[in-house]
Amino acid sequence: MFINFFFDLKQASLPVSLKEYLMLMEAMNKRVVDSFNVNDFYYLSRSALVKDERYLDKFDRVFGHSFKGLENPEGETTKEIPEEWLKLMGQKYLTDEEKKMIESLGGWDKLMETLKQRLEEQKKRHQGGSKWIGTGGTSPFGAYGYNPEGIRIGQKEGKNKKAVKVWDKREFSNLDGDVELGTRNIKIALRRLRKFAREGAETELDLDNTIKSTAHKGYIDVKMMPERRNKIKVLLFFDVGGSMDAHVKICEELFSAARTEFKHMEYFYYHNCLYDAVWKDNNRRYNDNIKTWDVLHTYPSDYKVIFVGDAEMSPYEITYPGGSVEFWNEESGETWLTRMLNVYENAIWLNPIPERYWDRIASTSIIKQIFSDRMFPLTIEGIDQAMRELNK
Amino acid sequence: MKFEGTSSYIATEDLKVAVNAAITLERPIIVKGEPGTGKTMLAHEVAKSLDAEIITWHIKSTTKAQQGLYEYDAVTRLRDSQLGDEKVKDIKNYISKGKLWNAFESDKRPVLLIDEIDKADIEFPNDLLLELDKMEFFVYETGETIKAQNRPIVIITSNNEKELPDAFLRRCFFHYIKFPDPNTMEEIVEVHYPDIKKDLIQEAFKIFYDIREVPGIKKKPSTSELIDWLKLLMTDDVDAKILREKDPKKLIPPLHGALLKNEQDVHLFERLAFISRRENESVE
Numbered sequence: 152m153f154i155n156f157f158f159d160l161k162q163a164s165l166p167v168s169l170k171e172y173l174m175l176m177e178a179m180n181k182r183v184v185d186s187f188n189v190n191d192f193y194y195l196s197r198s199a200l201v202k203d204e205r206y207l208d209k210f211d212r213v214f215g216h217s218f219k220g221l222e223n224p225e226g227e228t229t230k231e232i233p234e235e236w237l238k239l240m241g242q243k244y245l246t247d248e249e250k251k252m253i254e255s256l257g258g259w260d261k262l263m264e265t266l267k268q269r270l271e272e273q274k275k276r277h278q279g280g281s282k283w284i285g286t287g288g289t290s291p292f293g294a295y296g297y298n299p300e301g302i303r304i305g306q307k308e309g310k311n312k313k314a315v316k317v318w319d320k321r322e323f324s325n326l327d328g329d330v331e332l333g334t335r336n337i338k339i340a341l342r343r344l345r346k347f348a349r350e351g352a353e354t355e356l357d358l359d360n361t362i363k364s365t366a367h368k369g370y371i372d373v374k375m376m377p378e379r380r381n382k383i384k385v386l387l388f389f390d391v392g393g394s395m396d397a398h399v400k401i402c403e404e405l406f407s408a409a410r411t412e413f414k415h416m417e418y419f420y421y422h423n424c425l426y427d428a429v430w431k432d433n434n435r436r437y438n439d440n441i442k443t444w445d446v447l448h449t450y451p452s453d454y455k456v457i458f459v460g461d462a463e464m465s466p467y468e469i470t471y472p473g474g475s476v477e478f479w480n481e482e483s484g485e486t487w488l489t490r491m492l493n494v495y496e497n498a499i500w501l502n503p504i505p506e507r508y509w510d511r512i513a514s515t516s517i518i519k520q521i522f523s524d525r526m527f528p529l530t531i532e533g534i535d536q537a538m539r540e541l542n543k
Numbered sequence: 544m545k546f547e548g549t550s551s552y553i554a555t556e557d558l559k560v561a562v563n564a565a566i567t568l569e570r571p572i573i574v575k576g577e578p579g580t581g582k583t584m585l586a587h588e589v590a591k592s593l594d595a596e597i598i599t600w601h602i603k604s605t606t607k608a609q610q611g612l613y614e615y616d617a618v619t620r621l622r623d624s625q626l627g628d629e630k631v632k633d634i635k636n637y638i639s640k641g642k643l644w645n646a647f648e649s650d651k652r653p654v655l656l657i658d659e660i661d662k663a664d665i666e667f668p669n670d671l672l673l674e675l676d677k678m679e680f681f682v683y684e685t686g687e688t689i690k691a692q693n694r695p696i697v698i699i700t701s702n703n704e705k706e707l708p709d710a711f712l713r714r715c716f717f718h719y720i721k722f723p724d725p726n727t728m729e730e731i732v733e734v735h736y737p738d739i740k741k742d743l744i745q746e747a748f749k750i751f752y753d754i755r756e757v758p759g760i761k762k763k764p765s766t767s768e769l770i771d772w773l774k775l776l777m778t779d780d781v782d783a784k785i786l787r788e789k790d791p792k793k794l795i796p797p798l799h800g801a802l803l804k805n806e807q808d809v810h811l812f813e814r815l816a817f818i819s820r821r822e823n824e825s826v827e
Binding site: 411 | 556557560561563564565567568570572573575604617618621622624625665705706707709712713714715716717718719
């Protein structure tokens, strides 16, 4: 039974190892949780097997599948309900009269059956109304609505405290991030970008200098020096959305490798081309962006700049003011890129699209030109070359 | 030896199971969570409830794994040798024990807190792998092996600034302290201020969770900030009625400085309060 559970976890690509499984068995053996309580076992196995909060949600799903006989996480009924549907969008206030009017659809099984059907039928976000799944309506499915026998999906708190079953017990859902752990190769490639310098407090014995000074003075004269540290500082700019969706995985790998490799690293997001603002959180990009001028002023010119993007867009998005697909940009993307390159001498562009296609895409050629040919493919080999370039 | 929470610390069921598993199996436990959810407190409370000594090792960006074991001060010895100090003859005089050594030597099973391990260099956790696994290390200068008399209960906290290596994680239990729900929060407040007025708590909680819900807030207030704020409200003897205030001029809760830590957030909150007031009016 437990072995199956372990393999289920493996299959769901959770990074569990034999060592952790044995640890769990040992804990069971030593009766860490003495009752045969499912909850306690759940807590214990979670603590032993999951080592990062972004896997907690997936773990919950697999656990539910393995032990409660629920449908498969990827199965029909629990098919991921797009969160967008359920986002709190305000709700409809029902009068008592309306509440009375709502009739339940029948028993629990019936509800499940119908939900399954609705999920199949419905493809879009829906709000209000009395049949479709969405928020604030009177359908038995969805959140923030009222139906005494409703199923609640993705709702934060029981509004009327009457839903039959709460599906959103999965409290960790927004931490799930599918970063593969195979980033070692990237880390090694990034390691090329190192510049050691001795700075700060003098904590190490400088042997050569001590010998020299001792010989000179005739008594032991200890000389100290600061420790060697990697003083490379990096600014990373990631293109997000649109055509970049296909390259999310490799970008995540690069990001997670860079985060562990560089002590001084700042990252920003942009869309397609650099304009007057960048942002740090994709959920809040419109209310909470950072002016590109501020970036240029905040980080000194000894920062190394890495752009990551497919450079695939309409050429107007680079060369003309107002060319951006999303908003009216006063100044062209080219102007902003040039400004950036004027401040930061060491800058390169990493492109996830294979090199052989670059010449055929007009925008890629333009950006490559702006970067004076410092564009490299986002492969291990490419990163290696790029780091050599940055080290110059 | 079992941890059941203490009179001054509310431990959720899952946290207790994780801590007890770590205690029984004598393995380190890594505790992560939003700032201010009581990660560091946990170690102190475990020590208190088990009546064990607590040894804390605060990690900084310059901390080296070796410093936790011992440090050999060769420079002082060299200097002393010139002065002909008698101390020079025994190398032990120049070895200072680190926190891990202290913990290993303890007669009674101690609690060792390694606080904010993610602050250190990326190699730091790897350098401690063997020492935490076997609970022993070798002192090259004196040729002795230091072995733990009682395997300490090791509690490690992390703020997620760096990812920890897999090999290290595999040897530990893990617990993510999630932000307490209102019920747990009520218990926590109860523990800190047993004689606080019920209606004050209710109003304060509403404001507190509202603030946390504000989309785009830069620094979400945490448990410890709520506790501070409540303390201020109590010392100033603020009435619950004031918190219920809907007057546009008094939208910002009193003493908000304890909850909101930068001016953008204060501004954002003003906007939220304004909107919510308008909604209330339209309903009434």
